[in-house]
Amino acid sequence: MMAPVTIATQTAMDMRVARASVSFNVETVRDYLFAGRPNWETHKKIEDILKSDPVFDKSQSNFIGRVDAYERALAITKRLIELQRIHGWSKQERDQAAFILSEVLPIGLHNVAFEPVFLGQASSAMMLEYWDLVSNKGIQGCYLQTELGHGSNVACLETTATYIPETQEFEVHSPTLTSTKWWIGGLGKTATHGIVQAKLILPGGEDVGPHLFLVQLRSLEDHTTLPGISIGDVGPKACGGLAAMDNGYARFHHIRIPRTNMLSKFAEVTEDGRYVQPRNPKHSFxxxxxxxxxxxxxxxxxxxxxxxxxxxxxxxxxxxxxxxxxxxxxxxxxxxxxxxxxxxxxxxxxxxxxxxxxxxxxxxxxxxxxxxxxxxxxxxxxxxxxxxxxxxxxxxxxxxxxxxxxxxxxxxxxxxxxxxxxxxxxxxxxxxxxxxxxxxxxxxxxxxxxxxxxxxxxxxxxxxxxxxxxxxxxxxxxxxxxxxxxxxxxxxxxxxxxxxxxxxxxxxxxxxxxxxxxxxxxxxxxxxxxxxxxxxxxxxxxxxxxxxxxxxxxxxxxxxxxxxxxxxxxxxxxxxxxxxxxxxxxxxxxxxxxxxxxxxxxxxAFSLSDWALDSALGMSDGRVYEELWRRAQFEPLNQLGTTPGYYKSLRPMLQEGQKLAKRVNSRL
Amino acid sequence: MMAPVTIATQTAMDMRVARASVSFNVETVRDYLFAGRPNWETHKKIEDILKSDPVFDKSQSNFIGRVDAYERALAITKRLIELQRIHGWSKQERDQAAFILSEVLPIGLHNVAFEPVFLGQASSAMMLEYWDLVSNKGIQGCYLQTELGHGSNVACLETTATYIPETQEFEVHSPTLTSTKWWIGGLGKTATHGIVQAKLILPGGEDVGPHLFLVQLRSLEDHTTLPGISIGDVGPKACGGLAAMDNGYARFHHIRIPRTNMLSKFAEVTEDGRYVQPRNPKHSFxxxxxxxxxxxxxxxxxxxxxxxxxxxxxxxxxxxxxxxxxxxxxxxxxxxxxxxxxxxxxxxxxxxxxxxxxxxxxxxxxxxxxxxxxxxxxxxxxxxxxxxxxxxxxxxxxxxxxxxxxxxxxxxxxxxxxxxxxxxxxxxxxxxxxxxxxxxxxxxxxxxxxxxxxxxxxxxxxxxxxxxxxxxxxxxxxxxxxxxxxxxxxxxxxxxxxxxxxxxxxxxxxxxxxxxxxxxxxxxxxxxxxxxxxxxxxxxxxxxxxxxxxxxxxxxxxxxxxxxxxxxxxxxxxxxxxxxxxxxxxxxxxxxxxxxxxxxxxxxAFSLSDWALDSALGMSDGRVYEELWRRAQFEPLNQLGTTPGYYKSLRPMLQEGQKLAKRVNSRL
Structure with a gap:
């Protein structure tokens, strides 16, 4: 006699039936989505490496707070770079690995903002000095544009970089609370360096508008914040989003950087403080x-x-x-x-x-x-x-x-x-x-x-x-x-x-x-x-x-x-x-x-594995109810037994209610 | 000489100007929204009591995980009931206090679902036995309808309550994984009792559809789960929602309850197992x-x-x-x-x-x-x-x-x-x-x-x-x-x-x-x-x-x-x-x-105080930037100094990058 079909076994059957009714070649469409079979094969090769690695385990992600999420993201970042070296991945393959992982990583803004801006706007002298460090992640960069009081309107930023011809330095300064750089990805706990958008002030006091400056933020010895800079994380995001990302704030208190730290591919300040116009102001687009x-x-x-x-x-x-x-x-x-x-x-x-x-x-x-x-x-x-x-x-x-x-x-x-x-x-x-x-x-x-x-x-x-x-x-x-x-x-x-x-x-x-x-x-x-x-x-x-x-x-x-x-x-x-x-x-x-x-x-055809999808309801074999049950067992509240709150709050409350109920009853 | 107006002081000025331009009486409109001044006065009186009480402090809410959020919610619940007794609040005033608090409380489902269903459908014998306990919170109730495999379609629920005439008991049972009660508010860690929706099975095997049964879930002595019942929390919600609510699951393994535990105001099972029809099947609407x-x-x-x-x-x-x-x-x-x-x-x-x-x-x-x-x-x-x-x-x-x-x-x-x-x-x-x-x-x-x-x-x-x-x-x-x-x-x-x-x-x-x-x-x-x-x-x-x-x-x-x-x-x-x-x-x-x-x-006119609104951007005096700054200082990542992850992951990564950069440089 056959065992009765339960709903939980029915789901797997439904999924099999649905797959059997597909009338086209899934691999052909998959290759179309990946722009060719070779791309998909690379994707598969990288994913197989990632999903077997315990560092990329996702099973606890839903239960951890920001501190642990941040630590985990750093461990993932380190492992990703190790794997790149172990397997000799190209930059493109490493980017593909990060894409497959789809984890929020503090290093993300180094790759997406710091590195390209550096590459696009640093002078050749600066490139010679820093590029190997930048591209090998010997320093970690962030891009400081947005301020507490200013978003998209760059012209109104308040941070200043004043040129001091006597010492051939810029003095970077945050004159007000609202000039605090805010929301800067990777700044809160990670970055060693930043590219800072600041109004360039010439010796005569003339403001020639926002320009970019390389500023070291933390010590390469022990990662402590450098003097004259206040840095912190801006706090949690709505709906618990981007928990592992240390979006940060920074205030500068009259700190000095060398003249050569201005990103001067398109505009520069001469030693004696003259401003040399940008060749084309559209360069930063x-x-x-x-x-x-x-x-x-x-x-x-x-x-x-x-x-x-x-x-x-x-x-x-x-x-x-x-x-x-x-x-x-x-x-x-x-x-x-x-x-x-x-x-x-x-x-x-x-x-x-x-x-x-x-x-x-x-x-x-x-x-x-x-x-x-x-x-x-x-x-x-x-x-x-x-x-x-x-x-x-x-x-x-x-x-x-x-x-x-x-x-x-x-x-x-x-x-x-x-x-x-x-x-x-x-x-x-x-x-x-x-x-x-x-x-x-x-x-x-x-x-x-x-x-x-x-x-x-x-x-x-x-x-x-x-x-x-x-x-x-x-x-x-x-x-x-x-x-x-x-x-x-x-x-x-x-x-x-x-x-x-x-x-x-x-x-x-x-x-x-x-x-x-x-x-x-x-x-x-x-x-x-x-x-x-x-x-x-x-x-x-x-x-x-x-x-x-x-x-x-x-x-x-x-x-x-x-x-x-x-x-x-x-x-x-x-x-x-x-x-x-x-x-x-x-x-x-x-x-x-x-x-x-x-x-x-x-x-x-999207080829999203159960590991990549990380969803109890999206299980490819249809066994969604087993998976919801399995995951619920990890909930920290379920590890507690009777909670401290029971003794502190719930028991006294129940007992008081029981006492009152008896009193009421005895009155009847 | 006047100090220059900074953006942060401008915000407070803007708010004052906006208030000054209001062309109607805010209190009149407020009273209209509250359906009369006396209602608003009660509201104000209660809010003043709540917002000065440290138990209702909200300053850490954004930083705590579910376990702490749950503990906090229990403490709030206990205090709320204490305050009700101290100030002699009516039920309506207590509800108003809960509304003003707007906190997610595990007790919520006792009030919104358990108590009304009990009141509406319990027989007079059951009322006599339990009502004082229910209304004085001497027991904590939840309402178990939804199952892992079934939502709105009550007719398809799988949980059974089979009448055993020999002992005049019902045997409540969860026959499958998907019959597990799921999403039940207050069940995960709190409730002592539950009203369970289950298919009533008569001695002859006839299924007369879903009915309600009172089931004790946890000991009133030490809050341990009673034998034959498995209970847990269903895990975190999307976007971190309802973190303090212990939505739970429960499975019943052939547990027995007395015949009189059926909520039988409209339908009942006689001692010998005959079903007495509901007077009107629409009663539960x-x-x-x-x-x-x-x-x-x-x-x-x-x-x-x-x-x-x-x-x-x-x-x-x-x-x-x-x-x-x-x-x-x-x-x-x-x-x-x-x-x-x-x-x-x-x-x-x-x-x-x-x-x-x-x-x-x-x-x-x-x-x-x-x-x-x-x-x-x-x-x-x-x-x-x-x-x-x-x-x-x-x-x-x-x-x-x-x-x-x-x-x-x-x-x-x-x-x-x-x-x-x-x-x-x-x-x-x-x-x-x-x-x-x-x-x-x-x-x-x-x-x-x-x-x-x-x-x-x-x-x-x-x-x-x-x-x-x-x-x-x-x-x-x-x-x-x-x-x-x-x-x-x-x-x-x-x-x-x-x-x-x-x-x-x-x-x-x-x-x-x-x-x-x-x-x-x-x-x-x-x-x-x-x-x-x-x-x-x-x-x-x-x-x-x-x-x-x-x-x-x-x-x-x-x-x-x-x-x-x-x-x-x-x-x-x-x-x-x-x-x-x-x-x-x-x-x-x-x-x-x-x-x-x-x-x-x-x-x-909504009269939402800063305490009630709990929003840095909604500050009534307009000082939004000071408040964003102030709140960011509480972020746990900012209490850490150099994170353990720096030593474990970030430093080795940076050092490796610096080594590689030197190697590259020396090749030039």
């Missing part, structure tokens, strides 16, 4: 642009993690109506579930590929910048701002939507999405607050529009193609029932929408309504991404038909949900008429349902 | 409905906290463009900021008043239920479901919007919104997952519509008035430019929208698009709230003109932003035509700008 470009890829993979968890769990979780076998329905089979989740899956795919394209394009532009050609800079800057806003806003929203689809268990830390969310959340405010960046996108779009009106013959920039619809008389496209099945038609519609929203914006600039910037920025960036998706779809011809069709359907779904998100604009600009949303929504439903049987395969 | 009704008020006050922080901080934070005094602009003066924040303020006001109205109405309905009159139950159930979905979804979104408006510092735990968010987040999935509850709203709406079509003469339920537009021939309202200034016109428009969305839903029920439930539920609930706001606005005539006008403007803004949120529906149903959104958005901008000079006064 490169670093920030690089970070923004890389955020597209990061958003894609962060969404990939959350959606893998959500699709796996809702595949094995059964709840509600009974099906024909007497089982409750799989949660993912409810339209209100898959209509939420499959579009998120499509965004993960689009952002991963878009991130790759963006980096490629950015590398070309950087080549131009290095050769002193800045003509394309404004347009690329604007589009990177728009992409940063769009992908980070979408990712934060998608993480929470995925978490909610998990139902009650989504609120467990063991579900794994809560931590992803907490760590990812600052992306909407760092590297430029999203609401501020929208203004950059708008400015560039308005400029491009006016330029195209004033000189109609001039060619449009590569990212302003949508403005062509405003030149001359173009009839608006007709949205009939077939339009929603035609990717090109939707791309065209989204470009038309950007064009008309831009036109409306310019025509009402004397009295804008308050969210106008946000709507225009979104419209412009949606159109840009839509055009990129057009190119991606063309590129799919290189894949086998089956796999190409699946990814094409995902890309098409991205376009459809973008159009749905744009409905107000589409109606308002007359591109869509009354009831026009119904056909669109039916098309979305149709595409979601079409992709549903392959959902598990499409998440498997 | 009361408790859940009470909790949902109270969630409207909670949402209002939770939003009030976040928006107070956001409006205060953006009033004193200056960033970006210079104004005529050479100062950067106050962040709140940017349209992209106040357009986000003032509507949130309006929701806090509306939900607080709406919560009060809902509770009043619910009390009347409860009276009907107690008298056995269930006629209004379905409609009230549906509207409470809709309100629960709408206010919790809105509150979660508003908390995050408010946090983001703080810029980078919003990500600090000291900002205070992160914790509000983490603790509030499960509200969208507990007490009925919002996506499931939408279905309840839809079912009731469709039923009401069909009933009204089949018997056109029958009166519409109090919450289905909007369906009147579908009876007979009614011309759609004309939205001209004056419409957006007329509250009644907007209320009418929102009712029309609900009616037409409902009609469209019913007409397409053979092929619904997937989000149809969500859109209809939102439309119906928006219309309900709009009608309630109409009543609130009428009630404002009792206030002095100045204060009445201000609150009227807030209510009107709520209606305007609800209409904005409904734009897709308004366009799709033909209630609005191309470009019709512009006038609406200008009206929103106009009303936000109108309310802006009074924003600080409107947040002051």
């Amino acid at each position: 490169g670093g920030m642009m690089y970070i923004r470009a890389s955020m597209v890829t990061t958003a894609g993979w962060t969404i990939a993690r959350a959606i893998t968890i959500a699709i796996r769990y809702t595949t094995v979780r059964r709840q509600g109506e009974r099906d024909e076998h007497g089982l409750e329905r799989q949660v993912i089979q409810y339209p209100s579930t898959y209509y939420r989740l499959i579009p998120i899956l499509s965004r993960a795919y689009v952002f991963i590929v878009l991130g790759r394209q963006t980096m490629k394009e950015f590398t070309i532009i950087r080549g131009h910048l290095d050769r002193g050609d800045f003509t394309k800079l404004p347009e690329v800057h604007a589009i990177l701002c728009g992409l940063k806003v769009l992908v980070t806003s979408a990712a934060v929203r998608d993480l929470e939507t995925a978490r909610r689809a998990l139902g009650g268990h989504g609120y467990s830390a063991f579900a794994g999405i809560g931590r992803l969310y907490a760590d990812y959340l600052p992306a909407v405010t760092y590297e430029g607050d999203n609401f501020v960046l929208d203004g950059q996108v708008v400015r560039a779009a308005v400029k491009a529009y006016r330029a195209s009106l004033s000189t109609p013959a001039s060619p449009l920039g590569a990212h302003s193609g949508y403005i062509r619809f405003l030149k001359g008389e173009n009839p608006k496209p007709v949205v009939d029932t077939t339009a929603w099945e035609d990717s090109d038609a939707i791309i065209c519609l989204l470009e038309w929408r950007a064009a008309l929203v831009l036109k409306g914006f310019v025509e009402t600039m004397d009295e804008l309504d308050a969210n106008a910037n946000q709507r225009l920025s979104k419209a412009v960036t949606d159109a840009f991404i839509a055009v990129q998706i057009g190119k991606m779809i063309t590129g799919l011809d290189l894949l086998p038909r089956q796999e190409g069709d699946i990814i094409r359907a995902l890309h098409h779904l991205y376009l459809l949900t973008t159009a749905e998100d744009a409905l107000v604009d589409l109606f308002s600009t007359g591109l869509l008429h009354q009831s026009g949303d119904r056909e669109l929504r039916l098309a979305i439903k149709h595409h979601c349902a079409l992709l549903l049987p392959n959902a598990i395969g499409l998440t498997d | 009361g408790g859940m409905m009470y909790i949902r009704a109270s969630m409207v008020t909670t949402a209002g006050w939770t939003i009030a906290r976040a928006i107070t922080i956001a409006i205060r901080y953006t009033t004193v934070r200056r960033q970006g463009e210079r104004d005529e005094h050479g100062l950067e602009r106050q962040v709140i003066q940017y349209p992209s900021t106040y357009y986000r924040l003032i509507p949130i303020l309006s929701r806090a006001y509306v939900f607080i008043v709406l919560g009060r109205q809902t509770m009043k109405e619910f009390t009347i309905i409860r009276g009907h239920l107690d008298r056995g009159d269930f006629t209004k139950l379905p409609e009230v159930h549906a509207i409470l479901c809709g309100l629960k979905v709408l206010v919790t979804s809105a509150a979660v979104r508003d908390l995050e919007t408010a946090r983001r408006a703080l810029g980078g510092h919003g990500y600090s735990a000291f900002a205070g919104i992160g914790r509000l968010y983490a603790d509030y987040l499960p509200a969208v999935t507990y007490e009925g997952d919002n996506f499931v509850l939408d279905g309840q709203v839809v079912r009731a709406a469709v039923k009401a519509y069909r009933a009204s079509l089949s018997t056109p003469a029958s009166p519409l339920g109090a919450h289905s008035g909007y369906i009147r537009f579908l009876k007979g021939e009614n011309p759609k309202p004309v939205v001209d430019t004056t419409a957006w200034e007329d509250s009644d016109a907007i209320i009418c428009l929102l009712e029309w929208r609900a009616a037409l969305v409902l009609k469209g839903f019913v007409e397409t029920m053979d092929e619904l698009d997937a989000n149809a439930n969500q859109r209809l539920s939102k439309a119906v609930t928006d219309a309900f709230i709009a009608v309630q706001i109409g009543k609130m606005i009428t009630g404002l005539d009792l206030l002095p003109r100045q204060e009445g006008d201000i609150i009227r403007a807030l209510h009107h803004l709520y209606l305007l932003t609800t209409a904005e949120d409904a734009l897709v529906d308004l366009f799709s149903t033909g209630l609005l035509h191309q470009s019709g959104d512009r006038e609406l958005r200008l009206a929103i901008k106009h009303h936000c700008a109108l309310l802006l000079p009074n924003a600080i006064g409107l947040t002051d």
Whole structure:
């Protein structure tokens, strides 16, 4: 006689059935996501090394406070560099290892901010003196820009660096509380050196604005803070995010550094205190642009993690109506579930590929910048701002939507999405607050529009193609029932929408309504991404038909949900008429349902191992309930037996209540 | 000579200026929010007692782990009950004290779930035996419904209670891993007793579905878990939420309880094992409905906290463009900021008043239920479901919007919104997952519509008035430019929208698009709230003109932003035509700008003291930077000096890097 099927064994069966129903080759799609099999093989090779190493064990991460999380992060950092040397990893392979680990590391800002800024702006003398130390992590650097009282507006920073010709030194000083450098990653407990943004004050008292200075912060002997500097950690973050990162503060009390510590590739102060102008003031854009470009890829993979968890769990979780076998329905089979989740899956795919394209394009532009050609800079800057806003806003929203689809268990830390969310959340405010960046996108779009009106013959920039619809008389496209099945038609519609929203914006600039910037920025960036998706779809011809069709359907779904998100604009600009949303929504439903049987395969293609995913609900074998149970056993409260609080508080309270109850009873 | 004005002193000046510009009497509005001055006076009296008591100190909350947070919560609970006895507080005053504290307490579920369920469903014999103990907290109770494998679908719970006539006992048993009770508040470390939802199995093997049983869990002598029961805490929550709450699990291994431990007010098992039917199976709705009704008020006050922080901080934070005094602009003066924040303020006001109205109405309905009159139950159930979905979804979104408006510092735990968010987040999935509850709203709406079509003469339920537009021939309202200034016109428009969305839903029920439930539920609930706001606005005539006008403007803004949120529906149903959104958005901008000079006064009216708000950025005197600095000094990482991790990991890493750098240098 067979043992009865329990719910816990049913989950594993459900997962097997879901895998068996996948109709495409998962490895082919995986290789597409990794941009080729060799990349995936490297990824696999590195992950196998990492996941077998006890230093990278994640089992206690949910239970430890910041102090232990910081210590653990340092141990991980050390081991990562050891492994690099042991296995002879290239810099790229080491970065890939850090990416696979996805742990918050205090060294992160050395790699992402300190090193590139140093490389980009240090003079050759400084490079000779420091570069080997910097690149070999013989010193640990941080990048001190933001102040307690000042964020994105660099021009208002208060920290000063005053040149003293007598000693050929700069005096770095924090004149006020609000000039305290704040939020600086890696500063709180780790960094030995920092690049400090400070207003350069010339001997005559002239303020020539913010410049960069290398300042040693801690002793290389014993790591104590150097005299005249106060350093500390800024405290815990919202939702327990980035716990292991020692975001720090620093105040400088009239400290002196040599004249040669100014990062002077583009501007310098001579020995006698004369200021030599920067060759081109736009030189510092490169670093920030690089970070923004890389955020597209990061958003894609962060969404990939959350959606893998959500699709796996809702595949094995059964709840509600009974099906024909007497089982409750799989949660993912409810339209209100898959209509939420499959579009998120499509965004993960689009952002991963878009991130790759963006980096490629950015590398070309950087080549131009290095050769002193800045003509394309404004347009690329604007589009990177728009992409940063769009992908980070979408990712934060998608993480929470995925978490909610998990139902009650989504609120467990063991579900794994809560931590992803907490760590990812600052992306909407760092590297430029999203609401501020929208203004950059708008400015560039308005400029491009006016330029195209004033000189109609001039060619449009590569990212302003949508403005062509405003030149001359173009009839608006007709949205009939077939339009929603035609990717090109939707791309065209989204470009038309950007064009008309831009036109409306310019025509009402004397009295804008308050969210106008946000709507225009979104419209412009949606159109840009839509055009990129057009190119991606063309590129799919290189894949086998089956796999190409699946990814094409995902890309098409991205376009459809973008159009749905744009409905107000589409109606308002007359591109869509009354009831026009119904056909669109039916098309979305149709595409979601079409992709549903392959959902598990499409998440498997991300190749996120159980170790990498670190989620009880995202277990690849579907055994989610065993894993929730197993993890709960580690909870420190469960190691305690009767708590001290019982003796101190609970017992006296209960006893008092029992006494009162007896007294009441005796009165009866 | 005057000392130069630093940014840190400027913030306090900005706050004073903002307060001075308030054009209404803050105390009058405060009394309105508290439903009368006597209520506020009680509130103040209790808060003064609490905030001076060191047990309720909050200064370390951001730094402690779950174990310490739990201990602290027990100490708070004990002190709260002591204070109740010392000051002779009524139950209502004690509840008010707990509300003012706003701390997560393990005792919470005793008060909100155990006690009311006990009171509602225990037989009179059980009441006589236990009630004094329950009400005096001589025992600590929890309510065990949810299981590891089952959430909202009570019919599928696996735990069994099998009646054994020989001994007149029930045997309570958890037959599978997934039948483990899970997420039970207060169970992990605290409760001595629990009310367990279990399938009642009669001697013949017949399963008569879920019933309630009182089970002792822990010894009243030494608090050890009783034999045959496994109990533990389910582990940490996402984003560090509800850290002090010991949500727990329990498994029962064939444990026995007396027959009389069944909560048998409505159904019982006789000594010989016969089942006596419940008088009315709807009896258990009361408790859940009470909790949902109270969630409207909670949402209002939770939003009030976040928006107070956001409006205060953006009033004193200056960033970006210079104004005529050479100062950067106050962040709140940017349209992209106040357009986000003032509507949130309006929701806090509306939900607080709406919560009060809902509770009043619910009390009347409860009276009907107690008298056995269930006629209004379905409609009230549906509207409470809709309100629960709408206010919790809105509150979660508003908390995050408010946090983001703080810029980078919003990500600090000291900002205070992160914790509000983490603790509030499960509200969208507990007490009925919002996506499931939408279905309840839809079912009731469709039923009401069909009933009204089949018997056109029958009166519409109090919450289905909007369906009147579908009876007979009614011309759609004309939205001209004056419409957006007329509250009644907007209320009418929102009712029309609900009616037409409902009609469209019913007409397409053979092929619904997937989000149809969500859109209809939102439309119906928006219309309900709009009608309630109409009543609130009428009630404002009792206030002095100045204060009445201000609150009227807030209510009107709520209606305007609800209409904005409904734009897709308004366009799709033909209630609005191309470009019709512009006038609406200008009206929103106009009303936000109108309310802006009074924003600080409107947040002051919530009377949230610095102690209650516990936010560095929400300091009432504007001294936000001093407070961020002060709090950072408590960070445990800052107490450490050089960390152990330096010696273990960082120093070896740096030394290795320095060695390598020398080697590289010597090669040159």
